[in-house]
Amino acid sequence: MKKVISALTVCLMLSNIALARPAPSFRAELLNGDRVSLTQYLKPQRILFLSFWATWCVPCLEELRLVTDRLKQNPNLALDVLTVNVDSSETSSDIKPTLKQNNYRFPVIADPKHEIFSKYQQEKALPYSVLIDESGNILETFSGFHDEMFVKVEGALKKKGLSISGAISEKK
Amino acid sequence: MKRNKLFALLVSAAPLFAAELEEVPSTRAKLTGTTHVLVTSRVDANDPSVAPNQVLKHENSFRAEYGPYSASIGFSSFIPMAGPNPGTKSVTLEKKLVSAEWENWDVKLGDTYQELGRGIALSLYRDDVFGVDNTLEGGSLRFHPQGLTLGIFGGRVNAVRNPVAINPQENPLKDRTVWITGGAASVRVINDLKVGGHYFGTYNQPAGAPGFDKAWQTLGASITADNIFDAVDANLEANTFFGQFSVLGKAKDIPQGYGTYASLSYAPESWKFRLEAKHYQDYAFEFHRPPALEEDVVETTNNENVSGARLYGEKKLEGTRTTLFSSYYTGYDRPLGSTIHHGVAGSRFQFLANTDWELKAGYRWMPDHNNLVHFGLKSKIKTFKGQFLEIGARKQKANLKLNVIPYEEDRNFFDVGYNFNELLSAQLGYEFVPSNDPSVGQHFINIGGRMTWGIVTARAMVGSTSGGTQCSGGVCRVVPPFTGAMIDTIFTF
Numbered sequence: 001m002k003k004v005i006s007a008l009t010v011c012l013m014l015s016n017i018a019l020a021r022p023a024p025s026f027r028a029e030l031l032n033g034d035r036v037s038l039t040q041y042l043k044p045q046r047i048l049f050l051s052f053w054a055t056w057c058v059p060c061l062e063e064l065r066l067v068t069d070r071l072k073q074n075p076n077l078a079l080d081v082l083t084v085n086v087d088s089s090e091t092s093s094d095i096k097p098t099l100k101q102n103n104y105r106f107p108v109i110a111d112p113k114h115e116i117f118s119k120y121q122q123e124k125a126l127p128y129s130v131l132i133d134e135s136g137n138i139l140e141t142f143s144g145f146h147d148e149m150f151v152k153v154e155g156a157l158k159k160k161g162l163s164i165s166g167a168i169s170e171k172k
Numbered sequence: 173m174k175r176n177k178l179f180a181l182l183v184s185a186a187p188l189f190a191a192e193l194e195e196v197p198s199t200r201a202k203l204t205g206t207t208h209v210l211v212t213s214r215v216d217a218n219d220p221s222v223a224p225n226q227v228l229k230h231e232n233s234f235r236a237e238y239g240p241y242s243a244s245i246g247f248s249s250f251i252p253m254a255g256p257n258p259g260t261k262s263v264t265l266e267k268k269l270v271s272a273e274w275e276n277w278d279v280k281l282g283d284t285y286q287e288l289g290r291g292i293a294l295s296l297y298r299d300d301v302f303g304v305d306n307t308l309e310g311g312s313l314r315f316h317p318q319g320l321t322l323g324i325f326g327g328r329v330n331a332v333r334n335p336v337a338i339n340p341q342e343n344p345l346k347d348r349t350v351w352i353t354g355g356a357a358s359v360r361v362i363n364d365l366k367v368g369g370h371y372f373g374t375y376n377q378p379a380g381a382p383g384f385d386k387a388w389q390t391l392g393a394s395i396t397a398d399n400i401f402d403a404v405d406a407n408l409e410a411n412t413f414f415g416q417f418s419v420l421g422k423a424k425d426i427p428q429g430y431g432t433y434a435s436l437s438y439a440p441e442s443w444k445f446r447l448e449a450k451h452y453q454d455y456a457f458e459f460h461r462p463p464a465l466e467e468d469v470v471e472t473t474n475n476e477n478v479s480g481a482r483l484y485g486e487k488k489l490e491g492t493r494t495t496l497f498s499s500y501y502t503g504y505d506r507p508l509g510s511t512i513h514h515g516v517a518g519s520r521f522q523f524l525a526n527t528d529w530e531l532k533a534g535y536r537w538m539p540d541h542n543n544l545v546h547f548g549l550k551s552k553i554k555t556f557k558g559q560f561l562e563i564g565a566r567k568q569k570a571n572l573k574l575n576v577i578p579y580e581e582d583r584n585f586f587d588v589g590y591n592f593n594e595l596l597s598a599q600l601g602y603e604f605v606p607s608n609d610p611s612v613g614q615h616f617i618n619i620g621g622r623m624t625w626g627i628v629t630a631r632a633m634v635g636s637t638s639g640g641t642q643c644s645g646g647v648c649r650v651v652p653p654f655t656g657a658m659i660d661t662i663f664t665f
Binding site (some may be wrong): 015017021022024025027029032033034035056088089090092093096097098100101112113114115118119121122123124136142143144145148149 | 360
């Protein structure tokens with residue numbers, strides 16, 4: 001038991017070392033049938049907000065609503081949105097009505113087998129979002145929905161010298 | 173030997189496909205991985221005086237990619253640490269995969285997750301809650317230009333040997349091998365209309381046997397139509413399941429099975445309506461995960477011989493953050509010869525500023541068999557900047573045998589969690605099960621926490637949980653009580 005605790009402690013200490021983690025690549029089909037890849041969404045001078053969500057996850061819908069609102073308020077924000085829905089077959093009939101009811105317009109990849117989700121997060125906790133820069137590096141990860149997420153999004157854009165006019169972290 | 177030939181054939185064919193395809197621009201090599209460690213110290217429920225069994229379960233997975241090519245490997249270990257009967261040490265190579273994905277093709281050799289349609293016909297999936305990780309160990313090839321998908325797959329089912337889970341499901345393939353081979357196709361006829369079909373064979377081979385003792389075939393078709401009259405989406409999937417059963421030259425037919433699912437959804441403005449129906453008749457296939465259409469409080473054991481329909485409605489009140497929802501399920505359980513009814517209603521709303529609530533209540537009954545009342549409350553109360561308190565309460569009271577000896581099950585769950593920030597949270601749980609025999613225990617208390625630090629996510633829990641029905645991804649099972657401690661750590665790099 002002592003060995004295990006020691007090993008875990010060492011791992012925890014090592015974990016604080018910052019590692020430039022690359023975003024795993026994927027190719028998939030959007031709900032409208034278009035085939036897309038991660039690379040397609042990595043654009044110069046822009047950051048990608050990749051969000052994993054499910055219809056039954058209320059905080060996920062809250063997060064997507066706020067991101068949608070922020071982008072509506074500030075269309076010049078250098079932020080693109082791509083979402084990955086992880087509903088299993090039990091609840092996947094709810095994806096399209098949920099998008100329509102909430103008037104969400106962002107692209108959605110259906111990932112019922114969690115092929116993309118498991119490349120990004122093994123814990124499979126929702127909501128889970130990732131900020132990816134144009135080079136395909138993960139800048140930030142967000143597990144759970146917290147208001148500070150927008151401060152970090154803003155920070156990541158600032159750090160890259162990208163457009164944040166409209167101050168994404170502003171409260172409504 | 174046959175499997176090696178199949179691998180060789182697919183490997184040799186891959187460059188041919190690549191040569192005629194548009195290459196993805198070469199990118200840098202990427203290496204990612206996860207290490208998952210679960211340490212449990214579990215008290216024997218039958219004899220709490222005995223020292224607890226302590227085990228370490230661990231799994232590692234690594235994935236490398238370069239351009240369209242990727243390779244991944246996963247292995248696990250089970251390490252007994254202390255206790256009278258903690259188990260036997262083992263290290264297992266669980267999963268391996270080599271794949272190439274181009275614009276219109278992908279080739280995969282090794283372990284892949286397979287699901288056809290809504291998972292009625294076939295679903296090989298991973299679920300960490302129950303330690304389920306079933307893959308097809310073999311090969312798959314898909315051709316998917318715009319609007320069309322053609323795929324073939326073949327191999328044997330590979331179930332994880334050392335699941336890193338507190339209450340893992342028993343390995344379903346201890347004494348046999350299950351082979352599956354087939355294909356699927358779908359075409360987008362017009363933008364909002366997609367039709368598909370699939371066929372596969374399943375072959376059961378007992379350990380050491382030279383051949384198969386059972387064989388099935390599954391044939392299915394599906395149609396998806398979106399934006400009918402600009403607002404309605406529809407989906408229909410039908411499967412039939414037929415085959416032979418032969419032992420020592422004697423053969424008899426397995427009853428032909430049917431698995432059908434349909435959904436119709438309509439979402440005008442702030443409303444959302446969904447009508448779903450299922451008809452599963454003699455559909456005895458274990459590697460699938462069909463839609464149950466039941467709330468997550470019910471252990472749905474019968475997905476073979478049951479029919480039902482559910483209507484769900486939801487309304488968001490304009491100008492507020494209030495949502496009202498309700499659903500009604502009605503069905504028929506053929507083995508029990510009983511109808512099923514389940515009504516649920518609830519609301520999500522803001523009670524005070526910075527306070528979100530969800531209330532849900534339901535009643536399920538099978539006349540002359542059982543009934544269940546359930547009630548749930550969730551609340552998220554924002555406190556200081558970036559911090560919030562979460563309160564949850566759930567009650568389930570069931571009368572399990574209305575017609576024989578009445579047996580009541582009463583389960584009450586309370587939990588309070590505090591999120592200090594996105595990296596740190598703590599939780600206190602209390603479960604009161606007055607229907608339990610006092611010797612088993614009626615009060616269960618646990619404390620836990622979750623922490624994210626750099627590349628590490630760690631969860632810890634100490635205390636006891638009552639077990640009972642646990643649901644994940646629409647699949648519910650009854651799990652045993654747990655008393656002890658656990659540390660669950662995931663490193664992602």
